[in-house]
Amino acid sequence: MPRKQVTLDGNEAAAYVAHQTNEVIAIYPITPSSPMGEWSDQWSSEGKPNIWGSVPTVIEMQSEGGAAGAVHGALQAGALTTTFTSAQGLLLMIPNMYKISGELTSTVFHVAARSLAAHALSIFGDHQDVMACRATGWAMLSSNSVQEVMDMAIIAQAATLEARVPFLHFFDGFRTSHEVAKVEQLTVEDMRAMLPEDLIRAHRARAMSPDRPILRGTAQNPDVYFQARETVNSFYDGCPAIVRKAMDRFAEITGRKYSLFEYAGSPTAENVIVLMGSGAEAAHEAVDHLNANGANVGILKIRLFRPFSIDGFIDALPKSVKALAVLDRTKEPGGAGEPLYQDVLTALAERLDKGTLPFASPKVIGGRYGLSSKEFTPAMVKGVYDEMAKPKPKNHFTVGIVDDVTHLSLDFDASYTTEDPKTVRAVFYGLGADGTVGANKNSVKIIAEETENYAQGYFVYDSKKSGSTTISHLRFGPKPIRSTYLISQANFIACHQFTFLEKMDVLKFAEPGATFLLNSPFGPEEVWDHLPAPLQKTIINRKLKFFVIDAYEVAKASGMGNRINTVMQTCFFAISGVLPREEAIAQIKYAIEKTYGRRGDAVVQKNYAAVDQTLAHLKEVTVPAAVTSTVGFKPPVPAAAPEFVRNVLGVIFAGEGDTLPVSAMPIDGTFPTDTARWEKRNIALEIPVWDEKICIQCGKCVLVCPHATIRAKVVGRDRLDGAPPTFKTAEARWKDYKEMAYSLQVAPEDCTGCALCIQSCPVKDKSNPKRRAINMEPQMPLREAEAANWDFFLNLPEFDRDKLSTTQVKDLQLLQPLFEFSGACSGCGETPYIKLLTQLFGDRTLIANATGCSSIYGANLPTTPYAANKAGRGPTWSNSLFEDNAEFGLGMRLAVDQQTAYARELVQRFSGQIGENLAQEILCADQSTEAGIFDMRDKIEALKTRVNEMLAAGANGSAAALLDLLAVSDNLAKKSVWILGGDGWAYDIGYGGLDHVMASGRNVNILVMDTEVYSNTGGQCSKSTPRAAVAKFAAGGKPSAKKDLAMMAVAYGNVYVARVAMGSSDMQTVKAFVEAEKWDGPSIIIAYSHCIAHGYDMQFGLEQQKLAVQSGHWPMFRFNPALTAEGKNPFVLDCKAPSLPLDKYIYNETRYTMLVHSRPEDARRLLAEAQADVMNRWRLYEQMAASPGAGAAGKAAEGGK
């Protein structure tokens, strides 16, 4: 029976085999491997069994370290067990990996290989993570394509059982893990045939059981450890042969043949490239093309990297070989070479030494390529062969970048292409929000499964969470597709957003005669005059066929809102002719039914309507003979931007970051802040417009704006000279500043249009209550004038901070935010808290940021939202890892404190020379207020002047100490350390560290932005997820209550704790921030953060926060240890008793209602339990708040101790 042809990505292919060949799966989400765990969880929750008929247990752990521990335990107890991970997650598993291999335990870990966080984090693919494991004693098997992922997954599973060596099966993150391709699916029978029952029984027999007790995991001493470590050698010696045997068995079963080292190319090749991973497929394609054009080259693909079979390697090379280029997709700074290169050299040397090398010792060069999913193309492969052909080729080269510092990079001809003319190559530019990627995945599926064609889909996302651009690369053709690189010569290009045309050259990759489909508000007669000149030129010169459709109009008419995916997909099929039109439409409809059917017939019907209405609106444009436009692309960066922004970041804005040379990049990952303001993204369709006549100047809109794009200033009227004509002001409604002007200004090109500000506005126009003091209006007609107003506004002076109360929201709006225009989701619930933090303490803040949403919108290149004030001060920010953030922040505190103490010692020591007065003023300064801090900064300047004078005067042998004093003197001014992260960090992976840091008693401030789910990696359950909410790994609704992290912190007694929700009480939030920072000890603020993963329109986020508090789900309180010292009860409840049934809050959110729809009985039960949770917790809180303080007696007792 022929096997099923299916269309899936690498992650699903690996999970498909892993889920069916294991019993226990313990995982932790990390990009890009998360979907493997998610698939497994979904299949288990649907009751899908493994090949032995039992449904695997899938458990999400608190970290990869935890997952590895659980895997180790499950293996010890005899279950077939697996896990999936990437990057830092894999590093966290390394300690257990040594144990598992040391104990000769059979298992396979499936790894979507990813870059490691070094100078910067990167979620993209290379081999740095897996290469960090090559000393763990694990076999390492590489897959190069989606089909191979499925195949190697079972080969690894079979081999590990026989070899008893654990296997790390890896494939390239994103390039393979996320590539959608047509593959032949293994059957249950195939998998059974690959896994002999006796080996599985043997695995179980080795398990721990009190029925046959054993002892494993002993401590050994110098006398025997070494010998014991050598006992495993024969298992490693035997492993390659076992893998080969498994591959042979697999070939018998499926017909697909693999070998440990697979050679492709000319049998008489002299120049051979050696590599592994997806790049090998691009290289294979290049080799075929080169040889077809007269070259004589070859490529050796490494499949089994560990244990490295020297004989297997040598024997796989053609006897004609004269030169080898070994390509590593990793970097080992300081090493003699990268790992594969070193292994190749070792293999050659050993065989040469033995005299068994079957050819003359070849020249060997090593090179690096493809780090962080850097493109690796046939042109680069050719560049490597060209280099090998030189008399003195570069060694330790790089390819794919321009290294103008150490000059290691190879030149190559970027125009060289191996694209098959018979392959349809289509590129689609879309917005995340318009559904382009989803539709394209469906198109790949349709073509792959309904035609004889091979198909490939790869999708490129940008670094922003709001208004993100997606570029889909789709290939279809009669031959297998090895093109593991982006399309650079497309014969079909679709641009789904007209606004892209002014920003980017969407026709850059159009080949002559290609088809261009544009979603355009302008019809075929008018569109031409609205295109920028470069596009007109390309269309004419390359003789493109040009089609337009007003997809938004069709989508709207068919009830699809802004989802134009179905409309554009129908156009693609209609124009491209990949399938006959009628058949294509039938297939699109079938795909719609399959994709959306379970979401209800209404959704299916409106998609059908969109399909049916599309063709009548699709029009071909008659291309004029001449360019008529005089407009070019919008420059990515204004000319006024600093040089680094213009020359480096601007290039990245323009999508040309690949062209930046090594010299352009900072050497140690250090970037300037204050850069987001140069990146004008213009993503809002509507922006808020101020009605100054009815505004009461409360400042709530300014406070909640997640992107700091709505701001207020109060300035003297004389400052308004030269204001643009539409610049608005009103009389300032502060009793002491009535003569001054108040301005509320929007940054039109930075606003994301979330409308949170509108919802926060308490004012309604009495004659027309639907209008507030700010109202959303279309951005385009306002853009130019408001941009000028914004520039004018920015140049107005900031209000004197000394004259403002930092506990009044009305005053707070006048404090400059030092966090602006982040790439967070539109309407994000986290960022208003960070912005507030920077308004209050930004000029003295060091931030330690856990990996997650806040590190991504905080520091994903090209820009950062962290800004500086006029004095150049602002938050300084760093991210270490996901799991260690509390400790990372504590380290900052320790360093600051240590240097402060040293500075004070030095001031004390040199007080005579510095001047007693100044020294005493510094040593005794009161910095409990901002005025005190500002005063201290002045004193430090005076100190520095004095120290410089002393140095100039000869310093009397104290120069070194005085220079030290200069270096550390800034620490004399108060510094505020903030530790930021989400609930995944604080409740789960970083909890141990968080707990320790809280226990340290040190003055750190912890801000937990609690979205109650792993938001950044796509909505996995955390211990903060509330009972009854659906999340990944809690598909049946979380059965247990949310962990009360706040009360765990309260238990310490000396930790300031606050639970806040800005939407419920902005005053309470502000108070908590001020008190937390003031408390000279650890403080933690747990902030309710609405999130896209909650599933409702986020413009109502504040309203939902209110309901969270009113229902008792989120009781706000502050626990201030400073009150204990005053004899008062430190626990203050900041909200009333629950006054709203929980369902009135939770059933506004999809995360809860989807359970009501899917499992109504469970939803009812969990709701009742969650309601009980609320009431039980409230009773406890009420009791705590009602306790009397220790009072005078308590204080006396304290004093008596």
Place this chain on the structure above:
Amino acid sequence: MIDLTTGYLGLKLRTPIVASSSPICKEIGGILRLEDAGVSAVVLHSLFEEQIQLESGELDRYLTEGAESFGEAMNYFPELGSYNLGPEPYLNYVRKVKESTSIPIIASLNGVSTGGWIRYARQMEQAGADALELNIYYLPTDLEMTSQKVEEIYYDLVSHVKASVRIPVSVKLGPFFTAIANMAKKMDEAGADGLVLFNRFYQPDFDLDTLEVVPNLVLSDSHELRLRLHWTALLYNRIRPDLAITGGVHTAEDVVKSVMAGAKVAMTTSALLRHGPAYASKLEEDLIEWMEEHEYESILQMRGSMSAQSVAEPAAFERANYMKVLSSYTLKTTA
């Protein structure tokens, strides 16, 4: 022995007291309590086609929002097996109710598309409903929508549904027709087996603090019965469909008045919500007591006795109120 039996939509009912659609009917337990309390039939809550569409659209929107946009999160929710977003939960409920009770169950439907009305009506029939009430809750707010067009919509809809199912079909009407009598006749011609007078419409209120319109529907009281009595009395015996009164039936006297006006059943909602399902048995006891006191032997005996055709002064139903002030004797004379 007093005979309380009555017929409605071809169903033989033990008494004229029927529980109209209310939250009590949304739970099997509520229906069982109503049955125990002696209601002769139950009208289930309505299946709202528009709600199904909205729920489906909302779910799709939020499951899709943010998906396939950002490299680290392809989506934000697990895909659950099924969301029961079609009529299935309602149909399953009809089946369950039918299995658990022995009284007639009248399913109720509020559609928005012709296809929806017909499809769901058929499915309700297949699920075992004994009859179907079309809850045509339609507010013609469009300035271009004429009364004639509205009436045509009603007519087409009822005739389509009638042609699609075999079980009896009643139509719940609102009172806001220019020519109610003619509208009732049209419903007769369209094939309706019963007319339920009248639907009570959503009554939005204003919150003066927030300047917002607040959704509201207050429970009825006996005063609301009068409009129903009026039109029932006028229509009785002049059209074929059975008449039912809903809205304002709170006491046994209200039941008596309903029957006397010509209704075959009196449907009660607010009273049951206010006093609990067991109140139905009190209504029945009071009804018997009233009939005993006033020496009526059967419901049949009193049905239509106060209708326009039977009362001494039918003009009382037809004159405007101000006429009364001229002279109460004038009316009698005119009659």
